[in-house]
Every structure is written in C-alpha cells, then in structure tokens.
Amino acid sequence: MAAAGIPPAHPDVLVTSRPLDEYCALFGLTRARLAALPGPLLDCPGGAAGLAAEARELGCRVIAADPVYALPLPAVVDRALAARAAMATAMAARPQLSPSPRPYRSEHYLRSWDRARRLFAADSSAHPQRYVAAALPRLPFADGAFALTLSGYLLFAYPELFGPEHQLAALTELVRVTSPDGEVRVQPLHDGRGRRCGHLDPLRHALGERRIASEVRRLPGPVDGRARRVLVLRAADHRRRAVRRPMM
Template sequence: MTVRPDPTFHALEDTDVLVSARSLAEYTDMFGLNGADLEGRIVDCPGGAASAVAEICAAGGHAIAVDPQYARGAEDLRGRILADVDRSVAQKQAREVDFDWDVRGGVVGHEAIRRTAADRMLTDLAASPERYIAGALPSLPLASDSADLVLCSHLLFTYADRMDLSDHVDAIVEMARIAPEVRIYPLVDHLGNPLPELVRSVIARLKKERLASRIEPVIRPFQLAATTRLVVERMNHQRP
C-alpha cells in the first residue's frame, strides 16, 4: 500500500470517542469477511485498538490501520487504549440488555476479547509501526486505489450526534477513493437508535458520486439493534 508523502490529518481529540479494541473474529462477524477478502489489501479506518490488522498480517495478509489517535506518543497511546478498554467494558455491562452476551462468551469472555485484542494491537504497533498510520477522515494520507477494501467500524452513524450528512458522505467518498469497496458497521447510533432517514440520505447522496450502496444483514450481532451493515462500491467495480 502506498502512503502519500507529507500526509496531513485532523487529530481529533475527543475523550467521548472510544478507542475500541476488537478482534478479527468480531470484524469477520461485523463485516462478513471471507477468505477472498482477507487475501486482498485491507484498510481499517479508524483502526483504534483493534487487533484485526495484526491478525491479518500474522496470517500472511496485507492490512494497515489509520486513526488520528496514532499521532500520540507510544506511551500516551497505550494509556488511552487501556483506559478506553476499561471504559468500554463498563459501559456495555451497564447496558447489559442491549447486547447478546452469548455471542462474546458472556461478560467475562467479552472482557477477555477486548483486553487480548488491545494487547495484540499494541504489541504489533511496537513491532511494525508502519502498519499504523496517523490520519483522519475525510482526508486520509493514503494513495488512491492503494487498497481493495476499507472497513469502517463504529464511527459513521455511531456518532451521528456529532457528524452530519455531509460529514458521512465526505468520509465515505474519501474511503472509496482508497478502495473500490467500503463496508461500514453499524447503522445505529451509540445508544442503539436506528437512523433510517440518515442512512437513506447518505445512500442517495452517494449515488450522485457514482457510488452504489446496499444494506446487508449481520448474522451474529453483539449489539442487538445493530443487525445491518452498509456496503458501498464504485459503480464500475466488478465483484469477484
């Protein structure tokens, strides 16, 4: 994957936005990843503390993560990630009825997944820092067509109270510049509220940008309300 020289990015400092730690198994559920997907070039944006990149690369694949938090120093980033793991676990336990805990092995299993993912990401960051690029939507420091698939987890729609329609469209158009296919999950806000009007409006605006969209079911959602993902493709893109 080619990185554009002298990238610029917006370093969003917002302690209300979690730097989330998720595993590749969770990404597989959320994004419907298959073997062909994992053989391509993948960008995780925002990558947060997810271990997906580390796991994909360990299996011989090609993946990078982009996140504004990577601009922090190593120790500062580690402290933020570990604090946010604690915060995320506490928040979900406080809203126990909103989640299918069996999907993640119960409360104990869920916490173990989060901490293991964070540890694996931080270990990989120390060993292969080139895989973790500081950058933020809607202007990523990556070359056009430098990936086959971009995954966007728990940013768009999740923070719809802070991002308007144009923010969503600009972010998706930028990700579609990087790769011919973009998958976005979930399509509910951080409280689990569905956003049908926003989703419809985003799809309509993307069509004007020659981007085709479809909504796919998620088979094993952890968040009970988050049962769908948005798949966006360039109109001239032929799926394998």
C-alpha cells in the same frame, strides 16, 4: 507512527480494541476471505484493534489509519484502557450490550479486547508503518490502493461529531482509496444508543449521484441486542467520482 498536520483525535471518541474474530462477525467476513484478498485491506478507524496484527498472520496486509496514531503509543494504550473501562461499565449497566452468543459474555468479551490491545501495542511498536496517523474525511492514500476497506464504530456511531455532510465526504473518501473491484464496508448504522441513522436514504442517494453504488446488507444474528446491518459501497464508475455537490 506518522503525525504532521492532521486534526487531533477527538477525546469523546472511544479508542476500542476489537480482535479479528469480532471484526469478522461485525462486517460479515471470514478468515478465509481475508486470506484470499487480492490486495491490502484498510481499517479506518483502526483504533487499538488487533485486526492488523492478526490478519497479517493470515497473509492479509492491513493498514490501519486513525488520528490517535499521532499520539505516542503509551497514550494510545491509555485511551484503549479507558475505552475498555467504559465498555465494562456500560455492559454492567445494560446487560443487553453483552454480545451474543451467550457464552461470549462480558468478562470473556473484555478479555478478548485485552488480548487485541496487547497485539496492537506489540505490532504498532514493531511495525509503525502499518499504523498511519490520518483523519477522515482526508486520507493520505492513492486512489484504489486497497482491495477492501472497513470502517467500524465511527461515522454513524457518533452523529454529534459526524453530521450528514461529513459522513458523505468520509464515505466518498473511503471509496476513493478502494479499488473499483473492491468494496467498502461500514458498520454500525446506528449510534451508541441504538438509534438508527435517520438520513441513510438521502445519504445513499447523494452517494449514487457521485457514482457510488450502495447496499445495506443484513447479517444473521444480533450483536449487543441489535440487528447487524452493514453499508456496502462500490465505485459504480470511479472516473466520475471527483464530482462533488452538497448533499441536501
């Protein structure tokens, strides 16, 4: 795990450990699509997810980026255990948070996180170069380095930490490191209480001014009682992305 000069991981942001199948459901992906990617996949933030380890088994090269990787691995695992406990408490208090379909409920769901966390710990210990300590809105990757970039449960989930300008800068950076032939997928588009981002239209307009095409894609079936919407971004003309203006 690299470190040097990145902002520390914010203590209020949960370090979750989702498995590959949950990533596929949340981002509208399939294992076959991941296996067929023409280049590496960036997961930012990667948290303590099992994605990198599991997708590698499919032949998909995943790089995970997250400021928490600046911490020693046992500290990251402790943060992941704390997130698991927070999720268990939240699901007990609000049963609607339990994911659908019904058999895929609380205990089963949390066990899938346990497995993903163990895969993460083993993989990041064996292959630390796959887990890069970095914080949006600045990533240490070359332009167009990734065929697909995923960003889950950060930019719209914590609006108190990521305001509109920060979101715009982070989304622009995610597009920069993604191939012009690829795409960036971001979800959820609501915060932890289910409140939708109220400035998505001006944000998409500002992205458009930076030659970034955006689409809100609706996925079938709710998760945690909420409609699934994914923001999909593509560089409309990557040569003009350097033009940066204030958003509003």
